[in-house]
Amino acid sequence: MVRKTLWVLLILNTLNAENVFERNCVTCHQELPATLQEMFKRYLLIYSSETNVKAGIKHYLRYPSKDISAMSDLFVDTYGIKEKTKLSPRELNEAVNIYWEKYKVFGKLK
Amino acid sequence: MSVSKNKATNSLLRSEKQSLLRFFALYVAMVLLMIVVLSYYYYQTQEKLMLSNQRATLFKYGFIQAKRLKVLHHFFDERTKYPRDPRFTSAIYDVEKKAIFSLLEEKNVRFDKEIYMIHNHIHFLKSLDDFYLGTKYIIIEVKDDGVWRNIIWKNILGYGLFTFFLFMLFGLYLAKLFLKPMRDSIVLLDRFIKDTTHELNTPLSAILANIEMMDTDVMIEKNKTKLNRINIAAKTVSTLYKDLTYLTLEQEKENEDEHIDVKALIEDRVEYFTILAESKKLRYELELQPAMIFMDRRKFTRVIDNLISNAIKYNKRKGVVGFSLKQGELIIWDTGIGIKESKIPFIFDRYIRFNKSEGGFGVGLSIVKKIIDEYNMRIEVKSKEFEGTKMVLKW
Numbered sequence: 001m002v003r004k005t006l007w008v009l010l011i012l013n014t015l016n017a018e019n020v021f022e023r024n025c026v027t028c029h030q031e032l033p034a035t036l037q038e039m040f041k042r043y044l045l046i047y048s049s050e051t052n053v054k055a056g057i058k059h060y061l062r063y064p065s066k067d068i069s070a071m072s073d074l075f076v077d078t079y080g081i082k083e084k085t086k087l088s089p090r091e092l093n094e095a096v097n098i099y100w101e102k103y104k105v106f107g108k109l110k
Numbered sequence: 111m112s113v114s115k116n117k118a119t120n121s122l123l124r125s126e127k128q129s130l131l132r133f134f135a136l137y138v139a140m141v142l143l144m145i146v147v148l149s150y151y152y153y154q155t156q157e158k159l160m161l162s163n164q165r166a167t168l169f170k171y172g173f174i175q176a177k178r179l180k181v182l183h184h185f186f187d188e189r190t191k192y193p194r195d196p197r198f199t200s201a202i203y204d205v206e207k208k209a210i211f212s213l214l215e216e217k218n219v220r221f222d223k224e225i226y227m228i229h230n231h232i233h234f235l236k237s238l239d240d241f242y243l244g245t246k247y248i249i250i251e252v253k254d255d256g257v258w259r260n261i262i263w264k265n266i267l268g269y270g271l272f273t274f275f276l277f278m279l280f281g282l283y284l285a286k287l288f289l290k291p292m293r294d295s296i297v298l299l300d301r302f303i304k305d306t307t308h309e310l311n312t313p314l315s316a317i318l319a320n321i322e323m324m325d326t327d328v329m330i331e332k333n334k335t336k337l338n339r340i341n342i343a344a345k346t347v348s349t350l351y352k353d354l355t356y357l358t359l360e361q362e363k364e365n366e367d368e369h370i371d372v373k374a375l376i377e378d379r380v381e382y383f384t385i386l387a388e389s390k391k392l393r394y395e396l397e398l399q400p401a402m403i404f405m406d407r408r409k410f411t412r413v414i415d416n417l418i419s420n421a422i423k424y425n426k427r428k429g430v431v432g433f434s435l436k437q438g439e440l441i442i443w444d445t446g447i448g449i450k451e452s453k454i455p456f457i458f459d460r461y462i463r464f465n466k467s468e469g470g471f472g473v474g475l476s477i478v479k480k481i482i483d484e485y486n487m488r489i490e491v492k493s494k495e496f497e498g499t500k501m502v503l504k505w
Contacts, residue, residue, distance in 0.1 A: 041183060041243075048205035048241035105243045109192045109211040 020091050021098035032079060034071065040103035042070040050104070054096050061085040061092060130285055137284075141277040149266045160258045161225045164232055168225065171198045171250045172236030183242035198252050202245040210244055214251050221247065230254045303473075304358040310351050317344045342389050345382070349419050353473050356412055365406040372401040372410075372440065376433060379414050386422050387431060395432040402437070403505055409481045416474040417442045417501050424499070443500040449493040457491065 029036050040053075047053040060068055064081045085092060178193035179202065192211050201212035207221055216231040225234050234250040321341050326334055380394060387394065403410065421431045421444035429445035449457060458479035482489050485505065493499040 037187065041186065044244040045183070045241050048244045048246050049208065050204075050206075052205060053244070103187075105186065105210055108187060108190050109243075110190050 019094070019098055020087070021095040021102075024087060024091070024095055025099065028082075034075060036099070037103055039070065040099065044105065046070055050100060054100060057096050057099070058092055061087075061096075130289065133285055133288065134281065137281045138278075141274060141281070145270050145273055149270060152266065153262055156258065156262045157227060161227065161232065164252070165225055165234070168198075168232070168234035168250050168252065169236070171195070171200075171252075172234060172248055175200050175248050175250065176236065176238055176242070179238075179242040179245055179248070180240075186243060198250050200251065201249045202243065203247040203249070204244045205241065205246040207247070212249075214249060215253075216251065219249055227254060230256065300358070303354050307351065307354045307358055310347070311355075314344065314347055314351055318348060338385065339389075342385050345386060349415055352412065353416065353477055356408075356477055357473055365409070367405050368407060370403050370405065370407055370410055372403050373398045373435060375407075375411065376414060376435060376440075379411070379418055380433070383415075383418050383422060386419075390422065390425060391428045392422060392425055393428075393430050395430055398433060398435040399437070401435050401440070405485050409484075413478050413481050413503070416478050417503070420444075420474060421446070421499070421501075429498075438505055440503040441500060442503075443498060445498045448495040448497050448499055449491070450495055451493075454491050454493060 025036065029039075043053045043056055047056045056070070060070070061082075062085060064084060066073070066076050066081060069076050069081065087095065174195070175193065175198075182189060182193060192213070194213065199213045199215060201214045201219070202210045203219070203221075204210055214231075214233075216228050216233070218228055219233065219235075220226055220228075221235060223235065225232065227233075230253065232252050232254050234252075236248040236250065238245055238248065317340070321337065321344060324337060326337065329337065376396075376398060380396070418431070421442055425431060425444045425446040432441070432443040434441040434443075458475050478489070481487075482503065487503060487505040490502040490504070491499065492502065
């Protein structure tokens with residue numbers, strides 16, 4: 001009974017999360033050793049600009065593959081390739097925009 | 111008989127001066143243009159040389175900054191302090207040339223050149239293969255101390271002025287070379303006139319003296335008319351002779367200045383030219399007030415004679431020759447053919463004649479101008495073509 005209650009609370013908490021990014025990305029990535037910040041920096045290293053980074057992330061989420069992954073081969077071999085996104089294009093856009101705003105370099109350097 | 115160049119020949123004619131000025135203006139413009147173009151290319155070359163000297167240092171700074179960015183990338187966002195260096199300032203741009211962070215003093219940045227000067231700053235563009243913090247371009251900026259520019263300007267001014275003066279000397283030589291044929295022809299004409307003048311003196315004196323001595327009372331009317339014609343012709347030649355003698359021999363004589371009664375002198379010269387005026391059925395209009403002038407009588411007579419002679423020579427038949435005299439001003443006017451406005455500035459040039467139908471060498475007004483210039487007098491020419499000319503002499 002207690003276990004069931006905990007599961008219900010967890011599901012409710014997830015559903016009440018603030019936005020699409022936190023609901024669909026943060027929850028899973030919390031379990032990985034590489035943070036979302038580190039992954040963002042890998043995207044920056046490859047794609048540089050806002051347009052390119054966003055396009056790169058969206059493309060990988062739609063068509064995940066080892067060849068186009070920003071992560072190292074060791075990481076991919078260890079943790080595997082994620083599943084294809086089930087988010088609608090609008091939700092995906094929103095999630096990626098939030099991700100960009102959260103970790104972008106612009107305005108943070110002093 | 112040999113004749114050396116005299117003062118009159120040495121001085122430039124107005125038309126000569128104009129040709130010389132035009133040539134010189136064009137020449138100076140060409141020389142300046144050439145110096146400016148050469149200076150521009152010299153400046154460009156020196157700037158490129160300076161930039162290529164700076165390139166190695168700036169490349170090293172770019173490399174250092176890239177390494178620092180790499181470190182910052184790894185520690186971002188625990189560390190957010192952009193790496194600074196006292197030797198240079200820098201900025202980072204993403205692949206879309208959007209500034210990620212900038213410390214540049216000169217914000218205008220070009221991405222089409224690796225190294226360039228902009229408003230006393232040198233910019234060096236380093237392109238990265240790994241986009242640390244999203245950086246595709248690092249701009250390294252150093253202040254230009256301007257020493258090289260001062261040296262270049264000194265060189266440009268020094269060598270430019272030297273070249274300019276060298277070309278000016280060459281230009282003067284060229285101008286002399288171009289003017290030589292014109293000047294030679296004037297010298298030749300002078301020589302011819304001088305030689306001829308000497309030969310005219312004796313026969314002309316004989317003719318004039320004999321005309322004076324002739325007893326016209328015993329002559330029949332037909333012969334009187336013929337004698338009149340001879341007298342007119344002789345006086346015309348005499349005026350010309352006096353001009354030529356003045357020009358070639360007398361003008362260098364010492365002046366014998368004296369107070370001249372201008373009214374009396376004009377009346378005397380009008381009387382002298384009466385026979386010429388009558389031949390064209392001209393009428394005199396005299397408004398003479400007493401006036402005095404202090405100058406050489408011989409020279410003043412040449413001025414008056416030439417002005418009257420022209421007023422008669424270029425007048426219409428049955429026209430008028432007018433005189434208006436007051437202290438300090440003499441006006442001699444006629445109702446003749448007039449002079450085109452565009453030609454007025456040239457009428458005092460030697461050997462210039464606008465009307466080829468009348469005889470003469472075109473020396474009369476050049477003598478007038480020379481004398482009035484010598485005595486600091488002024489002459490104004492007011493003329494309307496086909497209506498007449500007014501010569502206003504002021505002293």
